[in-house]
Amino acid sequence: MTRRHVVVVGAGPAGLAAAEAALGAGARVTLIDSADRPGGQYHRMLPEAYDAARPEVLQHGWPAFDRRRRRVLAHPRCAWWPETSVWALERPDPGHPGPPRVHVLRGPADGGDRHRTTLDPDALVLAVGAHDRVLPFPGWELPGVFTAGAAQALAKGERVVVGDRVVVAGTGPFLLPVAASLLEAGSQVLEVLEANTPRTVARGWSRRPWELAAQAGKGSELAEYTALLLRHRVPYRLGSTVIEARGDGRVEEVVTARLRADWSVLPGSERTVAVDAVCVTHGFSPQLELPVAAGCALRTTPGGEFVAVDDDQATSSPGVYAAGEITGIAGAPAARAEGALAGWIAAGGHPGTATLRALRRGRDQGRAFAERLARAHPIGAAWPEWLRPETVVCRCEEADYASICRAAADRASTATRVAKLETRAGLGPCQARVCGPTVAELNARLSDEPAGRPVEGLPAPAPHRRPIAQPIRLGELAAAPEPPLADPAPHPHAP
Structure with missing residues (x-):
């Protein structure tokens, strides 16, 4: 009997669950991740040479993750491809339904001997x-200003502290695990600042409170983080954020302020705090390059654009399934439910089993949680008031707020391509992954006041619409790829 071959891209909670379910349904699985070990951001592991003696102390939900990891990686039908990047997806010709060909680069991202192949x-x-979304503010380009996700990755995956005196700021529950990771790695967290006001947060979380009973696990996780902050005497301030970073060559102090519900600054509430690092996050942006390259339709929500899926996690592209944060920011339990459902169906498993009913129920509860999260921790409309003319918006190209406003006002720059070349916003190495949502939002705000019509001159880059999803060297692109692999052999590994 010929077994179905399922390729899973991403080995975080959703991808690992998808691989396990697909194996359980009898498929052959190739599990791909750019990291050298599975787990994603949620279960980011130390390098093998520095494995923790008691990883359960550092990782929430470690025992269940470790069991799943070992089952998947040791399975005879699983090929584990670490340090592998999917740089492009090639759609099949019209009339030949099926998933796209997967173009991969195997080897460390900074290595010189990566090999191209296809699946x-x-x-x-x-x-x-997904990755952090960070709103710009004066001084955010200074060394020592980190995204919260980057700071947590260094703390969890390398045991490296970003600073001795750190402020964590932004919005959303992610602030708490980031602060916890920093404390456990040895940083002094001076304060955690949630930008939304107590009323906004309470209104979002208290709506239909009986639905929270399905998220009891998140309640215990919240209690753990709260207890850790209390033990270290870390204040958690609602309705406050960092509006400026200052320093000579690197961040030395931040200016914090109290905010109204729309995130406008309360005059006279500014404080200056001496720091050597600041970690900021204002939600998440899903990594949509590969779904868009595969032809997947997107859906627009108050929290942003996500991949549209049906009840089986199937996308609009034949043979392509999506799970986890690219379908909605709902947390690790929902990502695992989506991944298991996607993996089982992708492998040809029967769609009506009792287990799938439980997975769909968990998935739907996660989606309800995502909607609650978006209501409790929205981005306030008045945040652009923090900006000054010289504030950098695109860090790669150092495009400032004034240049973006000039492009919007210049009627000769109404063509998007002309405006992008004029401001350079979105044309740097990150290809608008960081600044893209911000520039698009500023474009919508800079409108003709009488008509309320958005000005077309401001570049509104769509960072996920590109044929090459990951950086590839010209030499690698020019080299002949290895033959397509229809039945990849398992990669040698040690669970």
Whole structure:
């Protein structure tokens, strides 16, 4: 019997669950991740040479994750490809339904001997996750200003502290695990600042409170983080944020302020705090390059654009499934439920089993939680008031707020391409992954006041619409790829 070959991209909670379910349904699985060990951001592991003696102390939910990791990586039908990047997806010709061909680069991202190859799966599961969204503010380009996700990755994956005196600021529950990771790695967290006001947060979380009973696990996790902050005497301030970073060559102090519900600054509430690092996050942006390259339709929500999926996690592209944060920011339990559902269906498993009913129920509860999260921790409309003309908006190209406003006002720059070349916003190495949502939002705000019509001159880059999803060297692109692999052999590994 020929077994279906399922390729899973991403080995975080969703991807690992998808791989396990696909194996359970009898498929052959190739599990791909750019990291050298599975787990994603949620279960980011130390390098093998520095494995923790008691990882359960550092990782929330470690025992269950460790069992799943070992089952998947040791399975004879699983090929584990670490340090592998999917740089492009090639759609099949019209009239030949099926998932796209997967173009990969195997080897460390900074290595010089990466090898190109391709995979032709029977089904493709995309579980590539999301990254921090950070709103610009004066001084955010200074060394020592980190995204919260980067700071947590260094603390969890390398045991490296970003600073001795750190402020964590932004919005959302992610602030708490970031602060916890920093404390456990040895940093002194001076304060955690949630930008939304107590009323906004309470109104979002208290709506239909009986639905929170399904998230009891998150309640215990919240209690753990709260207890840790209390033990270290870290204040958690609602309705406050960092509006400026200052320093000579690197961040030395931040200016914090109290905010109204729309995130406008309360005059006279500014404080100056001496720091050597600041970690900021204002939600998450899903990594949509691969889903868009595969032809997946997107849906627009108050929290942003996400991949549209049906009740089986299937996308609009034949043979392509999506799970985890690219379908909605709902947390690790929902990502695992989505991944297991996607993996089982992608492998040809029966769609009516009792287990799938429980997975769909958990998935739907996660989606309700995501909606609650968006209501409790929205981005206030008045945040652009923090900006000054010289505030950098695109850090790669050092495009400032004044240049973006000039492009919007210049009627000769109404063509998007002309405006992008004029401001350079979104044309740097990150290809608008960081500044893209911000520039697009500023574009919508800078409108003709009488008509309320958005000005077309401001570049509104769509960072996920590109044929090459990951950096590839010209030499690698020019080299002949290895033949397509229809039946990849398992990669040697040690669980």
